[in-house]
Amino acid sequence: MTSSQIIDSVLDQVDSGLEQSLERLFALLRIKSISTDPAYAEECRKAADWIATELKALGFDAAARPTPGHPVVVAHGPEQVGPHVLFYAHYDVQPVDPLNLWHTDPFEPQIVEKDGRKIIVARGASDDKGQMLTFIEACRAWKAATGSLPIRISLMLEGEEESGGKNLPPFMRDNAEELQADIALVCDTDMWDRQTPSITTMLRGLVADEVEIIAADKDLHSGMFGNAARNPNQLLAEIIASLRAPDGSVTLPGFYDDVAEISPELKAQWAGLGFDEKTFLGAVDLSVPAGEQGRTVLEQLWARPTCEINGMSGGYIGDGFKTVIPARASAKISFRLVSGQDPQKIRAAFRAHVEKMLPADVSVKFTPHGGSPAITVPADGEFLRRALSGLTDEWGKQAVITGSGGSIPVVGDFKSILGLDTLLIGFAHVDDQIHSPNEKYDLESFHRGIRSWVRVLGALAQ
Amino acid sequence: MTSSQIIDSVLDQVDSGLEQSLERLFALLRIKSISTDPAYAEECRKAADWIATELKALGFDAAARPTPGHPVVVAHGPEQVGPHVLFYAHYDVQPVDPLNLWHTDPFEPQIVEKDGRKIIVARGASDDKGQMLTFIEACRAWKAATGSLPIRISLMLEGEEESGGKNLPPFMRDNAEELQADIALVCDTDMWDRQTPSITTMLRGLVADEVEIIAADKDLHSGMFGNAARNPNQLLAEIIASLRAPDGSVTLPGFYDDVAEISPELKAQWAGLGFDEKTFLGAVDLSVPAGEQGRTVLEQLWARPTCEINGMSGGYIGDGFKTVIPARASAKISFRLVSGQDPQKIRAAFRAHVEKMLPADVSVKFTPHGGSPAITVPADGEFLRRALSGLTDEWGKQAVITGSGGSIPVVGDFKSILGLDTLLIGFAHVDDQIHSPNEKYDLESFHRGIRSWVRVLGALAQ
Numbered sequence: 021m022t023s024s025q026i027i028d029s030v031l032d033q034v035d036s037g038l039e040q041s042l043e044r045l046f047a048l049l050r051i052k053s054i055s056t057d058p059a060y061a062e063e064c065r066k067a068a069d070w071i072a073t074e075l076k077a078l079g080f081d082a083a084a085r086p087t088p089g090h091p092v093v094v095a096h097g098p099e100q101v102g103p104h105v106l107f108y109a110h111y112d113v114q115p116v117d118p119l120n121l122w123h124t125d126p127f128e129p130q131i132v133e134k135d136g137r138k139i140i141v142a143r144g145a146s147d148d149k150g151q152m153l154t155f156i157e158a159c160r161a162w163k164a165a166t167g168s169l170p171i172r173i174s175l176m177l178e179g180e181e182e183s184g185g186k187n188l189p190p191f192m193r194d195n196a197e198e199l200q201a202d203i204a205l206v207c208d209t210d211m212w213d214r215q216t217p218s219i220t221t222m223l224r225g226l227v228a229d230e231v232e233i234i235a236a237d238k239d240l241h242s243g244m245f246g247n248a249a250r251n252p253n254q255l256l257a258e259i260i261a262s263l264r265a266p267d268g269s270v271t272l273p274g275f276y277d278d279v280a281e282i283s284p285e286l287k288a289q290w291a292g293l294g295f296d297e298k299t300f301l302g303a304v305d306l307s308v309p310a311g312e313q314g315r316t317v318l319e320q321l322w323a324r325p326t327c328e329i330n331g332m333s334g335g336y337i338g339d340g341f342k343t344v345i346p347a348r349a350s351a352k353i354s355f356r357l358v359s360g361q362d363p364q365k366i367r368a369a370f371r372a373h374v375e376k377m378l379p380a381d382v383s384v385k386f387t388p389h390g391g392s393p394a395i396t397v398p399a400d401g402e403f404l405r406r407a408l409s410g411l412t413d414e415w416g417k418q419a420v421i422t423g424s425g426g427s428i429p430v431v432g433d434f435k436s437i438l439g440l441d442t443l444l445i446g447f448a449h450v451d452d453q454i455h456s457p458n459e460k461y462d463l464e465s466f467h468r469g470i471r472s473w474v475r476v477l478g479a480l481a482q
Numbered sequence: 483m484t485s486s487q488i489i490d491s492v493l494d495q496v497d498s499g500l501e502q503s504l505e506r507l508f509a510l511l512r513i514k515s516i517s518t519d520p521a522y523a524e525e526c527r528k529a530a531d532w533i534a535t536e537l538k539a540l541g542f543d544a545a546a547r548p549t550p551g552h553p554v555v556v557a558h559g560p561e562q563v564g565p566h567v568l569f570y571a572h573y574d575v576q577p578v579d580p581l582n583l584w585h586t587d588p589f590e591p592q593i594v595e596k597d598g599r600k601i602i603v604a605r606g607a608s609d610d611k612g613q614m615l616t617f618i619e620a621c622r623a624w625k626a627a628t629g630s631l632p633i634r635i636s637l638m639l640e641g642e643e644e645s646g647g648k649n650l651p652p653f654m655r656d657n658a659e660e661l662q663a664d665i666a667l668v669c670d671t672d673m674w675d676r677q678t679p680s681i682t683t684m685l686r687g688l689v690a691d692e693v694e695i696i697a698a699d700k701d702l703h704s705g706m707f708g709n710a711a712r713n714p715n716q717l718l719a720e721i722i723a724s725l726r727a728p729d730g731s732v733t734l735p736g737f738y739d740d741v742a743e744i745s746p747e748l749k750a751q752w753a754g755l756g757f758d759e760k761t762f763l764g765a766v767d768l769s770v771p772a773g774e775q776g777r778t779v780l781e782q783l784w785a786r787p788t789c790e791i792n793g794m795s796g797g798y799i800g801d802g803f804k805t806v807i808p809a810r811a812s813a814k815i816s817f818r819l820v821s822g823q824d825p826q827k828i829r830a831a832f833r834a835h836v837e838k839m840l841p842a843d844v845s846v847k848f849t850p851h852g853g854s855p856a857i858t859v860p861a862d863g864e865f866l867r868r869a870l871s872g873l874t875d876e877w878g879k880q881a882v883i884t885g886s887g888g889s890i891p892v893v894g895d896f897k898s899i900l901g902l903d904t905l906l907i908g909f910a911h912v913d914d915q916i917h918s919p920n921e922k923y924d925l926e927s928f929h930r931g932i933r934s935w936v937r938v939l940g941a942l943a944q
Contacts, residue, residue, distance in 0.1 A: 224705065228803050237767035242790045243686065243888020246818050247773035247782040249766065253791035253813075254726060260719035304711065305699035307843040311709035320709040328704045329715035330806050331797035341690050341814055341851035344792050351715075352803055356708050381769040389803035426705020 026166060027478045033165040034157070034470050041157045041470065042131075042140075044074065048111070048149050049129040049142040055090055055112035056183035064090040064179045067111045071177055074156065078163055080175070087187040090179030094195070097159070102171030102481045103403065106201035106440065108430060109152035109208060110181035113144035114455045121457035131463060138463035147454035150461035151207040151446055152177065154469030161474055170481035174201055181208075181430075188430065192437045203403045204434040209446035211465075212293065212420050217411035217472065219404065220444035221397040222322055222423035223431055225357035227366050228330075228389035231374055232350040233259075235382050239335075240345040250382055252349035253334040259377050260351060263327050268312045270327045270355075272369045278360035282323045286399065286421065290318050293420060322423025326356045352389070356425060363391035392432045397441050403480065407443050410479035414472045447472065488628060489940045495627040496619070496932050503619045503932065504593075504602075506536065510573070510611050511591040511604040517552055517574035518645035526552040526641045529573045533639055536618065540625055542637070549649040552641030556657070559621070564633030564943045565865065568663035568902065570892060571614035571670060572643035575606035576917045583919035593925060600925035609916035612923035613669040613908055614639060616931030623936055632943035636663055643670075643892075650892065654899045665865045666896040671908035673927075674755065674882050679873035679934065681866065682906035683859040684784055684885035685893055687819035689828050690792075690851035693836055694812040695721075697844050701797075702807040712844055714811040715796040721839050722813060725789050730774045732789045732817075734831045740822035744785045748861060748883065752780050755882060784885025788818045814851070818887065825853035854894045859903050865942065869905050872941035876934045909934065 021029070034041075053067035054060040068084035068091040075082035075095040082095035090112065116126040124130050129142035140150065155175075162169050176199060178188050192199060212218040233252040240249050265271050282290075297317040301307055311320035320326070334349025336342035355366050371386055378384060397404060399421060411419035424444075434440040447469035453459045483491070496503075515529035516522040530546035530553040537544035537557040544557035552574065578588040586592050591604035602612065617637075624631050638661060640650050654661060674680040695714040702711050727733050744752075759779040763769055773782035782788070796811025798804035817828050833848055840846060859866060861883060873881035886906075896902040909931035915921045 226705075226805070228805070230803070235768065240766060241888065242788075242792060242816060242818065243688075243886070245766070245783070246790045246887055247786055247788035248763065248771050248779045249768055250770065250772040251790055253794045254722060257719040257722035257791065257794070258726075260716060261723035264716060264720075301710065301843075304702060304707070305843070306697065306711055308712065308841045309710050310712040310841075317710045321707070324709055326704075326709035328708045328713055328805070328807055329719065329797065330704060330804060331799045331808075332715045332719070332811065333795045333799040335791065335793035336814060337793045337795040337812075341692070341816070342792060343688070343690070343790070343816055345790055346793075349794065350799075352798060354704060354708075354803070354805055356704065379770045379772075381763075381767070424705070425708055426703065 023478065023482065027475060030161050030165040030474045030478070031471055033161040034467070034474060037161065037164070038467055041153070042466070044157070045140070045150060045153050045466065046129045048153065049144055050127055052127050053112050053144070053179065054115050055180050057115060061090065064112060068093050068179055071111060075175065078160055085191075087191050089187040092179070092188065092191050093175065093177040094198070095175040097169045097173040099169045099172050103203065104172040104174065104201040105203055105205050105480065106199060107155050107173065107175045107205045107207070108177070109155065109206070110148045110178045111152065112179040112182050113147070113149070114182050116143050116457070118457065123458055126459070139460040140463060140466060141458060141460045143459055145459050146448045146452040146461040146465070147459065148181070148208050150466055151448060151469065154447060154466060155205070155207055155473050157470045158473030158477060161470065162477065170477050174199070189433050189437060192433055196438060199438055201438075201440060204438070204440045204442040206428070206431065206442050206444045207446050208428065209424070209444045210448045210450060211446070212422060214449065215415065215417050217415045217417070217419040218422045219407060219411070219419060220424050221399060221404065221421050222359065223395040223427055224322075224325070224425055225361065225363060225392050225394035225432070226354055226427045227357060227363045227391040228352070228354040229367060229370060230350060230352050230387040230389060232348055232385040232387075233382060234348050234385065236345070236347050239347050242343040242345050245345055249345055250379060251345050252382070253346065255377070255379075255382060256332070256334060256349040256351055259374055260329055260332070262373070262377065268310060270325065272366070272373055274369055275325065275366065278362065279325060279358055280360055282319070283399070289421060290316070293318070321425040323358055325358050325361060328354050328356070330354055357394045359394045359396040361394065363393055367391060392427060392429065395431050395435060395442070397443065401441065403443060406479040406482065407445060407476050410476035411445070411472055414468060414475045445472070445476065485940065485944065489937060492623050492627040492936045492940070493933055495623040496929070496936060499623065499626070500929055503615070504928070506619070507602070507612060507615050507928065508591045510615065511606055512589055514589050515574050515606070515641065516577050517642050519577060523552065526574060530555050530641055533573060537637065540622055547653075549653050551649040554641065554650065554653050555637065555639040556660070557637040559631045559635040561631045561634050565665065566634040566636065566663040567665055567667050567942065568661060569617050569635065569637045569667045569669070570639070571617065571668070572610045572640045573614065574641040574644050575609070575611070576644050578605050578919070580919065585920055588921070601922040602925060602928060603920060603922045605921055607921055608910045608914040608923040608927070609921065610643070610670050612928055613910060613931065616909060616928060617667070617669055617935050619932045620935030620939060623932065624939065632939050636661070651895050651899060654895055658900060661900055663900075663902060666893075666900070666902045666904040668890070668893065668904050668906045669908050670890065671886070671906045672910045672912060673908070674884060676911065677877065677879050679877045679879070679881040680884045681869060681873070681881060682886050683861060683866065683883050684821065685857040685889055686784070686787070686887055687823065687825060687854050687856035687894070688816055688889045689819060689825045689853040690814070690816040691829060691832060692812060692814050692849040692851060694810055694847040694849075695844060696810050696847065698807070698809050701809050704805040704807050707807055711807055712841060713807050714844070715808060717839070717844060718794070718796060718811040718813055721836055722791055722794070724835070724839065730772060732787065734828070734835055736831055737787065737828065740824065741787060741820055742822055744781070745861070751883060752778070755780070780885070783887040785820055787820050787823060790816050790818070792816055819856045821856045821858040823856065825855055829853060854889060854891065857893050857897060857904070859905065863903065865903075865905060868941040868944065869907060869938050872937035873907070873934055876930060876937045907934070907938065
């Protein structure tokens with residue numbers, strides 16, 4: 021058989037086995053693996069065991085491995101051919117409150133029809149059990165159709181993604197040798213739209229800092245002291261205002277020094293995505309892009325760093341009015357970073373800027389809240405090229421490369437702990453209601469997600 | 483007898499009757515007239531009745547008059563000679579918590595010695611029962627020594643000063659004709675220092691506004707939207723920062739248009755007060771005056787308007803960090819005004835300034851929190867001159883004219899409802915711990931406060 025014939029036979033296997041794939045998905049969805057609530061710890065263990073059992077049945081050397089929190093499932097396929105991929109997903113889910121807003125039991129999955137499409141409704145249907153099983157069912161189809169996996173495959177499936185679990189990075193460090201691979205695959209993202217598959221190659225980094233301005237040693241009465249006493253609210257506002265220039269750019273010295281322009285190719289490709297700025301901003305009742313003038317909204321979101329005031333407080337903020345001059349005022353400020361920017365350097369520049377603005381009798385206290393660099397997968401990589409071609413074959417439309425304005429910490433951990441680049445490939449849609457009542461996954465996302473992985477694995481095997 | 487001999491005889495009466503004056507003060511201090519706590523309503527009524535009874539015994543036509551809240555005691559002396567003064571004080575007191583910080587029972591007054599001075603310790607000893615009785619006991623001494631009061635005297639003594647009671651202005655409006663007089667006297671302020679009596683002639687006014695900036699129609703994730711979506715925290719900070727120029731002045735157009743410079747005489751007199759800016763700011767751990775450069779701290783506090791950010795909040799302000807771009811941010815902002823400034827004009831200038839800074843897709847909501855103009859008693863008035871001379875005679879040191887950075891609403895009401903100027907004369911000290919545990923009034927404040935009023939009433943009678 022030609023490789024194309026082989027792929028076709030695996031895809032036939034996917035199509036004919038879809039009912040059984042759905043049954044397995046439903047079995048997993050029925051397990052209430054809510055990671056943040058200790059009452060569901062046993063359910064999390066059950067989900068991990070269920071997955072390990074399924075993977076063992078497919079010939080993987082698989083086990084639910086203990087951590088101080090919920091188990092991490094690690095599995096290694098028997099094949100030693102081709103590139104070695106490490107697939108990541110998470111088996112834990114968000115809580116289901118408010119339960120009364122669900123139209124059906126969140127842990128009794130159903131297929132219903134909505135807007136002419138069949139959707140799978142359940143907590144975790146999309147995030148991330150449905151996405152996880154697209155990969156595992158693709159492995160199953162390869163095994164069933166050809167007797168083996170096309171390349172060397174390992175999996176690492178965690179149970180604390182939804183609870184900010186701090187246990188995965190240490191686990192990765194402790195097992196770094198075992199987890200070595202050539203590339204990581206993550207299935208936890210969206211398609212660009214219903215017709216267009218995408219691979220996310222740019223994730224912004226984050227530096228978060230809390231700044232507290234301390235003026236007088238007690239709250240003062242604005243009648244007694246107003247004008248003569250420094251008001252930390254005023255000073256904090258001046259500091260925050262000074263962080264942005266009128267053209268929307270961030271003013272910190274050196275902030276853009278290490279920021280590269282995106283390539284003309286990527287720029288052209290993004291321009292071709294048909295992204296409608298008016299629709300995007302209009303959906304949240306905005307119309308004026310707030311970032312750097314002369315940049316498209318997509319550039320502002322994916323390829324340009326930002327400074328955001330996530331929280332700000334000082335003085336009396338209850339009902340009514342109090343004429344107080346507070347002793348302190350504080351703000352939670354974060355910087356989204358792009359490739360090249362050093363989180364430590366940005367944090368230092370921010371703090372130096374704040375300190376420069378303080379009068380002699382005012383002090384400042386900084387509290388760091390984590391920092392991680394931006395992630396960029398080299399756009400000319402061979403794995404990326406092959407994965408794009410696999411997706412393009414399945415969907416009949418050129419797969420696109422997208423950025424994301426947010427951060428996915430595990431991708432940074434793959435890079436910093438294991439030295440791995442990551443391909444982010446997912447089949448979810450923006451209307452999947454993840455983290456909300458009535459979460460769903462399109463039946464098409466599930467079915468063609470499995471088919472997509474079949475093709476991507478085939479393409480990686482070439 | 484010469485008028486000087488008459489005054490001396492009244493002062494002798496004060497001295498010889500001091501023990502009885504103290505007994506009456508103690509009787510009033512034992513009444514728990516905490517106005518803000520409904521559990522003490524009966525005690526408030528008791529205090530009002532006690533005062534009315536005392537005044538009736540002195541020949542006043544006196545009664546505790548009902549209001550929707552606590553009673554107002556109104557009394558009129560029988561004399562029709564000389565100028566007509568309306569004396570104001572309040573018989574209600576602050577709550578006493580935290581009780582465990584009191585060294586003695588707050589409602590069992592004691593005279594103790596502290597730093598070589600005798601002090602009266604009790605809730606209300608200074609604020610305002612002790613101050614109130616200095617005037618009533620002066621009336622008593624005049625009556626005892628001469629058989630009558632030297633001028634026409636009315637009193638209005640309220641019971642809701644400490645509970646923000648809104649019942650006094652309507653009461654004044656309803657009884658405006660009965661409350662007519664030539665000048666109001668208020669005994670609720672401090673001396674300049676232990677040696678120097680003072681009359682406060684300038685009180686700043688106040689305009690308070692709440693401003694809410696509304697951007698997106700929901701909170702946004704700063705990864706998804708950061709840079710492209712307007713952050714209302716940032717915008718609010720820019721608005722606040724724009725309110726002050728680098729030289730410390732307020733930037734609102736027209737803000738200083740109606741602000742007059744203080745007279746060279748007053749300036750010289752304030753310069754002679756020996757006010758130590760370093761000590762004043764140092765007491766609250768500050769050292770750099772924050773207001774207009776080139777103005778003394780006293781000028782900044784008493785004679786220059788200010789803009790203060792009393793409260794500011796937006797986004798996530800709890801523990802930890804959330805990368806949110808909030809939909810809204812808000813601030814409570816007040817302007818302390820000086821004589822000549824129109825509260826409505828200032829409020830309008832502020833709102834126009836805010837609206838001018840809003841991008842097309844951002845809206846604003848304003849909530850007014852009251853406004854009142856500044857009060858200035860004409861510095862060349864005859865009543866002021868006489869009262870200063872009476873105080874100077876008693877203390878053997880030139881009485882000074884001071885300003886106050888704060889507002890005393892009743893003084894504005896005297897002006898706006900009754901058309902009356904007010905002389906603010908008091909004998910309290912900054913260390914009286916009013917509103918705090920272990921409130922005290924110096925025995926000297928009480929004794930020489932009575933003597934001071936004897937002389938002031940005598941001077942007004944000339």
